[in-house]
Amino acid sequence: MTLRLLGPALLALALPAWGNAPESRHPTALRLAPGDAAPVIDGRLDDPAWQHAPVHDRFAQFLPADKQPARWRTTVQVLVTDDALVFGIRAWDPEPARIRAPLARRDQVKADQDYVAVFIDPVGHRRTAQFTRVSAAGAIEDGLYAAEEDTEDAAPDFNVEAATTRLPDGYSVELRWPLAALRFPHTGGAPWRVMVTRNIPREDRTLNVSAAALTKDGLSFIAELEPLDGLADLVEQVRERSFIAFRPELTLRSTRDSDADGTRRTRKASLGAELKWRPRADWVIDATLNPDFSQVELDAPQLAGNTRFALSVPEKRPFFLESADVVGPTQPDESGENRSLAAFYTRAITDPAWGLRATWRGATAEATVLNLRDAGGGQVLRAGAFATRSGLQPAGSQASFARGRLQMNSLGLAGLVSKRDFGNGLTTQVVGSDGVWRAGDSDQWRGHLLLSNTTLALDEDGELLSVSRQRGHRAWLGWHHSDADWIANVNVEEISPRFANDNGFVNQSGVRRASGLAYLRLGPRELLVDMHESELTLRLQETRTLADPLLGVAAGQVVDRLVQPGFWFAAARNTGVWGYVGLDQHRARSGGRLHQARTLALGLESNPGELLSFLSAEIEWGRRLDVDADRVGTGLQAELEAKLRAPLPGGLWLEFEQRLGLGWVDGPDGRRAFTDRSTQSLVVLHLSPRDSLRLISQQGRFTRRADASVSLAAEDGRNRQAALMFQHRVGLARILSLGLNRASERPGQARHRELFAKATLSY
CATH class of the missing domain: 2.60.40.1190 (Immunoglobulin-like)
Known part of the structure; x- marks a missing residue:
């Protein structure tokens, strides 16, 4: 019919x-x-x-x-x-x-x-x-x-x-x-x-x-x-009723890896499981054994060739997502920063062999405790004021984290403990407290104080070192205001030079920072287009160094000073348009010159129509900092994302998503000093509400021209990834995936190919 x-x-x-x-x-x-x-x-x-x-x-x-x-x-x-x-x-x-x-x-x-x-x-x-x-x-x-x-x-x-x-x-x-x-x-x-x-x-x-x-x-x-x-x-x-969910999974995998040392082939069958038990309303027990996260979607590519600091990526693995609000907030604030990740960053856990977690939620309090074994393979980060150093994690480590929170009407207070044990006396521990106070209908105060000690450090080549216990702290206080006329976010923080958290994300330390972001609400306006909402914006930020004798950093140096007046308005088709003038200053290295950067940024986000369902574009152009060369030059950074959806005969639907990233800075002679590119193409053919065929192709390339005047050699680094997968999915109860993954990276000529089949059931 x-x-x-x-x-x-x-x-x-x-x-x-x-x-x-x-x-x-x-x-x-x-x-x-x-x-x-x-x-x-x-x-x-x-x-x-x-x-x-x-x-x-x-x-x-x-x-x-x-x-x-x-x-x-x-x-x-x-x-x-x-x-x-x-x-x-x-x-x-x-x-x-x-x-x-x-x-x-x-x-x-x-x-x-x-x-x-x-x-x-x-x-x-x-x-x-x-x-x-x-x-x-x-x-x-x-x-x-x-x-x-x-x-x-x-x-x-x-x-x-x-x-x-x-x-x-x-x-x-x-x-x-x-x-x-x-x-x-x-x-x-x-x-x-x-x-x-x-x-x-x-x-x-x-x-x-x-x-x-x-x-x-x-x-x-x-x-x-x-x-x-x-x-x-x-x-x-x-409230006394008990619920149990059991999710076994079977993964069959055939891989081939090749590099300068030769070719290696492996075949492996992996059986894993997740158990979720709610003994009564306020308790949830989660256990995972040998989970296989290899079929989680590829992270969106990021331009990383001209940055000094590590970049965070979102969590997508099921075990870590139960009652995520009890672990702590994981989304960035309106200034684009994510201070909460300093406490616990689940992507620091690379390859869990097993994990156990208990979460309790009361009327005025809540708590969670987890402990797991990580097989390793990820990165250890050690931050400084001007750069983040990274090294390879040891083969195995034990990760533990606990956080409890008490809510007293408008005041919430929490305490946390975190430990990462890599064995052989290499440990990192963090204790701390965070809180939030709702001071009426328009104002909110938040903050945290974290104290760390570690016996793990990195040398200049990224090799792990055992050191005498190093202590550090991280303190932050933020104020948020919102009413009919204006919105404001003001933050002050201090991160001591030796603060470290190997269960968290710390990409900069040894600094003291103050920042503010304000929006003046102008309401509906009609100027060329009918603006449903309009705002004038102003972002201010200054970051200065703390004394760090170990890295030879003197106190009081300006790392960055941002002055960015701008605007934002909303119009038809869910369109948002924004822009700002960047009257900024940056210092790339300790004792270096404080560079004057002058840029113009414009952005757009819209749902144009049924075929082109989403469009996002942002471009920044002007005098930009070349971090490695320690100078400024004419440059650009641009990002584009487009999503298309189209019906096909037979009730099929096609999704196509394209992400593009481009960044470059010119040298003093007007020639391109470096170019940073990234692309990701996603095609999904929906055969039915339960069946789909997905293809992802992703690549990045960073090239730099040799420049003897600043002792920089030529670079040409590339990475490519492609994944083709058929998936049959019935909610969370039954998931079957079949696919092929390929990846390559140079220099090094490393190549990886993987055929896989994975079945997950739920009982």
């Missing part, structure tokens, strides 16, 4: 549910009585239970302008079964032919698609929320939203089930959220809170929310989550 014929029939079945169900001022759940049939998750709201579930339809517009009446009707109903919350959401649309519903990978439901989303805070304090987005095509994105940073992390996955049905006047969604996937206190918790949102991507993207009091002036997007009524004694009934 075609969709055109099927739609009216489904609509006729669904109408009694909305006609007979009572309306509710807040989202209200209906507890199914014993013997009542739970709805079938097929996207059709025609099951008998929906006829009696209260209907909530009090939605307000949040984007492009907040506190406006919603123009499209949306209704929400909630059912409670023995083991899950089930959301039924109906989205009316006066132009259903314009609904954007492409097939997409998990965690790729973005602003270019029609979707509904559910945010749940089972703790009830509106500090964090679990969320799931469901597109009109049934694609899912899920993760955690943190109020302290007002950011989302789509890496965590929950075992949710969702289905959608297209209707003649919109679409409907059923979302089943197992109680086992929710994290809440055993006793004393606040009422569960929820918010439902609906995204409508047309010429002017519209985002409607069920929390009508939510405004863009608040400190976070989840500041106005509303109580979910109707749960009654649900928490008391399920």
